Amino acid sequence: MTKIEIAIHENVVSVINKLKNCEDSVIDLYVPENAVIFESNLNLKLIRFWSDSLNKVINFNTDDENGQSMLLSLEEKPETINYDDQETEVSLLEENAVTKKMKLPKFKLFSIKKNKAVIFGVLVSGVLLLLFFLLKHYVNMPKADIKIIVNSEPLTRSVQIKVKNGESSSSEKKLLKGITVEAIFEDKITMQTTGEKIIGEKAKGKVIISNKTADDKLFKKGTTLIYDEDDKEYEYVTLKEVEVPARTEVPDLDPETPADVIITWGESDPVEVEAKLIGKKYNLEKDKNLDIKDQKSSEFEAEVKEEIKGGKEETVKVVSQKDIDTIKLTLLENSQENALRALTAAVTGNQKLINGSTKTAVLKETFSNKLDDETDDLTLTQSFIIKGLTYEPKDLNELIDILVKDYVKEGYVLSDRERTINVEVLGNTETAVLSETEADIQVTLKTYIITDISEEKLKSELMGKKVSEAQKIIGGIKNIKTYEIHLNPNIPFMNFVPKDASRINLVIERE
Numbered sequence: 001m002t003k004i005e006i007a008i009h010e011n012v013v014s015v016i017n018k019l020k021n022c023e024d025s026v027i028d029l030y031v032p033e034n035a036v037i038f039e040s041n042l043n044l045k046l047i048r049f050w051s052d053s054l055n056k057v058i059n060f061n062t063d064d065e066n067g068q069s070m071l072l073s074l075e076e077k078p079e080t081i082n083y084d085d086q087e088t089e090v091s092l093l094e095e096n097a098v099t100k101k102m103k104l105p106k107f108k109l110f111s112i113k114k115n116k117a118v119i120f121g122v123l124v125s126g127v128l129l130l131l132f133f134l135l136k137h138y139v140n141m142p143k144a145d146i147k148i149i150v151n152s153e154p155l156t157r158s159v160q161i162k163v164k165n166g167e168s169s170s171s172e173k174k175l176l177k178g179i180t181v182e183a184i185f186e187d188k189i190t191m192q193t194t195g196e197k198i199i200g201e202k203a204k205g206k207v208i209i210s211n212k213t214a215d216d217k218l219f220k221k222g223t224t225l226i227y228d229e230d231d232k233e234y235e236y237v238t239l240k241e242v243e244v245p246a247r248t249e250v251p252d253l254d255p256e257t258p259a260d261v262i263i264t265w266g267e268s269d270p271v272e273v274e275a276k277l278i279g280k281k282y283n284l285e286k287d288k289n290l291d292i293k294d295q296k297s298s299e300f301e302a303e304v305k306e307e308i309k310g311g312k313e314e315t316v317k318v319v320s321q322k323d324i325d326t327i328k329l330t331l332l333e334n335s336q337e338n339a340l341r342a343l344t345a346a347v348t349g350n351q352k353l354i355n356g357s358t359k360t361a362v363l364k365e366t367f368s369n370k371l372d373d374e375t376d377d378l379t380l381t382q383s384f385i386i387k388g389l390t391y392e393p394k395d396l397n398e399l400i401d402i403l404v405k406d407y408v409k410e411g412y413v414l415s416d417r418e419r420t421i422n423v424e425v426l427g428n429t430e431t432a433v434l435s436e437t438e439a440d441i442q443v444t445l446k447t448y449i450i451t452d453i454s455e456e457k458l459k460s461e462l463m464g465k466k467v468s469e470a471q472k473i474i475g476g477i478k479n480i481k482t483y484e485i486h487l488n489p490n491i492p493f494m495n496f497v498p499k500d501a502s503r504i505n506l507v508i509e510r511e
Contacts, residue, residue: 027058044070142489148483180437197316203283217244222237243268350392360384422444463498463500
């Protein structure tokens with residue numbers, strides 16, 4: 001058995017086609033509530049007729065109460081179906097019953113001659129319906145385009161105005177309300193260092209001091225020894241206190257020598273010395289002689305006992321004061337673009353920033369190294385605060401309108417459509433100020449004065465008026481050149497200006 005469920009909108013032809021396409025001989029047919037085939041018993045009879053002719057058993061199922069009643073009546077007795085006086089009987093038999101052949105209904109052709117009145121009625125109805133829709137469209141969708149050309153005169157005026165932070169606008173003082181805005185940002189820069197420093201080790205060794213005098217001599221720690229070579233002196237200091245005994249004299253018992261006595265210089269124990277400066281040029285070989293500062297070489301001298309060595313030197317990059325000054329100045333110059341970008345972001349709404357009114361200051365700075373530090377690079381990080389003076393264009397327009405009102409003739413107003421305002425910053429001079437809190441500007445207004453017409457008031461007067469009445473209203477306005485009124489759609493005898501102000505397109509232009 002096959003179960004077929006039909007849709008609520010399917011007609012009898014669609015259902016029969018489904019039965020034909022089903023290969024199963026037993027079909028469980030489910031019909032939903034309010035289905036189209038329940039509109040007439042004939043639909044059920046036709047389905048039963050075709051199922052019997054196809055040798056199929058149809059089991060109807062439905063939750064529709066009206067449909068259930070129709071199915072019960074279908075099972076109770078055969079019924080007759082009439083089509084335009086042509087009778088076709090379809091016996092509702094049990095399963096495997098023999099059915100009669102159903103005759104198709106006959107339809108009569110429509111005759112124009114016999115139905116002139118009907119045709120006339122249809123045409124009249126169509127015309128009336130068309131007029132109805134046209135009238136409805138006109139009432140709901142009309143539009144009026146009104147163009148008025150008015151008298152005009154050019155007006156150019158230049159006024160010097162002071163913009164000041166925290167002050168209210170005043171036409172008497174020619175003062176415009178200003179607002180100081182500020183922004184904080186951080187920037188950094190890295191530069192190579194230019195300072196140089198020599199670093200290295202001091203040479204060390206040991207010497208013996210000779211005493212050629214008859215008295216003992218004590219040399220304190222830090223006594224300076226001098227080695228002279230090629231007219232250059234290299235100084236060393238003793239690292240300990242040292243005492244040098246006096247010379248000794250003994251009789252010369254050798255008859256072959258001419259001297260009466262033998263003199264032996266006094267010598268100290270080896271004492272450690274160190275070069276005063278670094279560098280390998282202070283390294284000395286053994287047996288080199290040195291003078292003792294402030295002592296005669298005929299009385300005292302020193303000799304290298306153990307090689308003086310270990311002296312070395314090299315030049316390295318260090319942070320100089322010039323590096324610090326240069327990097328600070330460079331970062332300040334390079335940060336101007338970032339500062340202006342940060343300040344521009346802080347400007348809100350329609351505020352205008354006055355050129356040249358910005359001031360940048362350092363809040364905090366951090367160096368990667370300090371003065372004389374050994375490094376090839378120096379990095380500076382700074383936090384800046386930037387301030388600038390702004391104004392609202394709306395406030396400027398209102399102030400200018402007041403300042404030039406004496407130049408507007410009676411019956412005229414300033415045009416707001418062909419209007420340009422040029423602002424020139426006067427800078428810092430003997431007569432002008434430019435800072436983050438105050439600035440003098442030269443404002444030039446270029447516009448036209450035109451006939452004073454209130455668009456909203458005029459629209460209100462024109463709404464719902466006939467075109468002829470609208471023409472009288474507009475024609476009565478002083479100081480206008482010409483005007484045009486166009487209605488869309490333009491239907492004869494219905495030439496009224498719309499009652500909806502939003503559908504009145506009013507354009508006022510100067511000559």
